[in-house]
Amino acid sequence: MTTDSRRRPATPVPSSRHRHLLRNARLLLQAGAQHLADDPALFAIQVGRRMPFPLRVRIGMVLERATSALAGVGSLGSVMAGHQESAEDALVRSGAGHRLSRLSGEVAVLLDRPDLLTAASPASTRARAAWARGDLHAAVDLLQDSGAGESRSARRLRSELQLLEPGFTMLADGAPAATPAGDRPPGGPLRVLHLLTNSLPHTQSGYSLRSHRILTSLREDGIESVALTRTGYPVMIGVLTARDEDVVDGIRYVRALPGALPQTQEMRLQHEIEEALRLVDEFRPDVIHATTNYLNALVAQAVSTATGLPWVLEVRGLMEQTWVAAHSTAEGRRSAAESEKAALIAAREAELARSADAVITLSRTMADELVSRGVDAGTISLIPNGVDDSLFAGHVDSGAARASVGLGPGCGIPEDAFLVGAASALVDYEGFDVLLRAVALLLADETLPPESRERIHVVLAGDGTARPGLVALADELGIADRVHLPGRVPRNEVRRWVEALDVVTVPRRDLAVSRLVTPQKPIEALALGRPLIVSDLPALREVLTTEDGSPCAQFVRPGSAEDMARAIAHALLDGGDLGVHAATGRTMARKRSWSEQVRRYRVVYEQILRNRGGGDADGR
Incomplete structure (x- = not known):
């Protein structure tokens, strides 16, 4: 007997787009439920960060007025509004x-x-506190002793702790049917699989921008690349419409998005390894290239073991130092620096760097630090932050740049304003509070001509955890009308925001992470011909000094509002030497274009292929 399908409506089949949305919604709900259960305060802050800034502050101020019976809600509101001291006072009272x-x-x-x-x-909560201060085993023991040793939270913490144990390795469940090492046809292009934490278009940061510029420059040099991001990204940061792949400027970014959220970090890495092996089978890369941090390195190590492919670890920062710098108090940073977590991460990343076929890092200060941790100096290559070649063309004057981004009388900025600031992530270790205090000193300095003081305004284009505090500080200092915080700006507009400034400032705090890690923004500012005032720190000295020792910036004492104020006043009233520094810097920046830098990557890749017996980039 046959069935006439016309008599019975067919069951609708969800489209691929609908299936992706349902999967993403499930992942997002699972992640949200996990964060809400583990840390409701941080969950609320992270949700707030995805709101428009004015709305976030208004909600925070409403919550701040909660009664003493709701001290937790009130203090949380104070944090959202940027009133840290009020939050602490409320907690102390309650x-x-x-x-x-x-x-x-x-x-x-x-x-x-x-x-x-x-x-x-x-x-x-006590376990959360122990984990936050870096006492990892103590956190697990607290949950165990309280009877919650088999809870999901305890399992997650034990998993993260296991990944930090010396000698621990991830294992691939299966490898591609044919091991691809050395099977590239003669004359075929060299291919690289990159393992990244995040990427464009969903994350705009120094990390994601460097990654993208490397990938596009490699392509121009004839090297093919595919990038894989961590499990759950970008859905985990709230991108409900995320697709399985994004193509940005011709670069393919593949997402590791499971049907359900893995409950532990080890399980998430296992999913990423499976996705990486699938890409190895499809793309047939010659090299695996993992980028900071140790989680990406563990995936690369497992894929290398399964396939025989050589792998590179690119160390762009020191994870434990970034974590230490994220603590909001000096005592918190000191305690974190001496903690079990800091020691375990430092040892783990050094161990993985030693096991890689080659290590790439950004500066001599970083390379020296890695050598001090036992990494063979002979395996380390320096490839500093470069400059996109497009920044050397298409310049406009500051007036045209201000008009294009909307900086003018309409937002309280006079036409002859002297703008200082940056286009940057607004996080505590960048030290922009020092810049605000310096401007407050200048505005109160009666030795400066009144007409000069009237011209001074601050522009900080970007967003981050420090933004609410900067708004509150500007109010406290009485300079809110001189401080402009437009928030996150589109990637293709960043150069115009920089060109709109008379002076770019990099007032980084004197912390271990700032002494070792070189930021990308100063070099880009030099390419755009902008004068620089920066903290006198080893990493910044290295990247902003020519080979003959000529400075490309005005250096000031880190954390000194007085020094910053004097440098800004000098730039405002004269600034001739800052112009000379900028010209010197622009010449130096040309030598650091990505088209020049990317050749060093080819050298590294070809060397490790020869060492592994996989031929060179020409298939010989």
């Missing part, structure tokens, strides 16, 4: 002689004030 609620305790952890917790605080 905790005097009483046990903090769970939410209050989580806010205390968020504010780097674990001292406000007591033995009566929930075990989960």
Whole structure:
């Protein structure tokens, strides 16, 4: 008997787009539920960061007015509004002689004030505090002793701790049917599989921009690339419409998006390894190229072991130092620097760097640090941050740049304004609070001509965790009308924001991460002909000094608002030598274009292929 399908409507089949949306919604809900259960305060802050800034602050101020019975809600609101001291005061008052609620305790952890917790605080919160200060085994033990040793939170912490154990390796469940090492046809292009934490178009940062410029420059040099990002990205950062792949400027970014969210970090890495092996089978790369941090390195190591492909580790920063710098208090940073977590991460990343076929890093200061951690100097290649060749053409004057981005009388900036600032992530270690304090000093300095003082304005284009505090500080200093924070700006407009400035500032704090890691923005500012005032730190000295020792910037003491103010006043009233520095810097920047830098990558790739017996880039 046959069935006439015309008599019965066919069951609708969801489109590929609808299936992706359903999968992404499930991942996002699972991630949200996990974060809400583990750390409700941080979850609320992260949700707030994805709101328009004015709305985030308004919601924070509404919550801040919560009664003493809701001290946790009120202190959380203070954090969202950028009122850190008010948040701490509320917690101290509510905790005097009483046990903090769970939410209050989580806010205390968020504010780097674990001292406000007591033995009566929930075990989960005390474990969070221990983990946040870097006492990893203590955190797991707290959950175990409280009877929550088999909870999902405990399993996740044990998994993260296991990944940091010396000698631990991830294993690939299966390798491609044919091992691809050395099977590239004669004359075929060299192919590289890149393992990244995040990427364009969903994340705009120094990390993602460097990655993209490397990939596009490699393509121009005849090297084919595919990039794979971490499991769950970008859905995990709130991109519900994420696709399985994005193509940006012809560069293919593949996403590792599972049907359900893996519950532990080890399981997430396992999923990423499976995706990487699938790409190895499809793309047939010659080299695996992993980029900071150790999680990407663990994936590369597993894929290399399974396939015989050589792998490179590119160390762009030191994860433990970035974590230390994220602490909001000096005591918190000191404690973090001496913690178990900092020691384990440093040892783990050094161990993985030693196991890679080659190591690439950004500066001599970083290379020296890696050598001090036992990495063979002979395996390390220096490839500093480069400059996109397009930045050397298409310049406009500051007036035209300001008009194109909307900086003018309409937003309170006079036509003859003297603009200082940056296009940058607004995070604490960048030190932009020092810039605001310097401008406040200048505006109060009666030795400066009144007409000069009237011209001074600050523009900080970007977003980040420090933004609410900068807004609050500008209000406190009475200079809110001189400080302009437009928020995150489109990638293709960043150069115009830089060109709109009279002076670009890099007032980084004197922290280990700032002393070792070289930022990309100063070199780009030099390419655009902008004068620079920067903190006098080893990494910045290295990247902003020519081979003959000529400075390309005005260096000032880190953390000194007085020094910064004097340098800005000099630039405002004279600035001739800053112009000379800028001209010198532009010449130096031309030698660091990505088209020049990328040749060093080819040298590294070809060397490790020869060492592995896989031929060279010409298939010989």
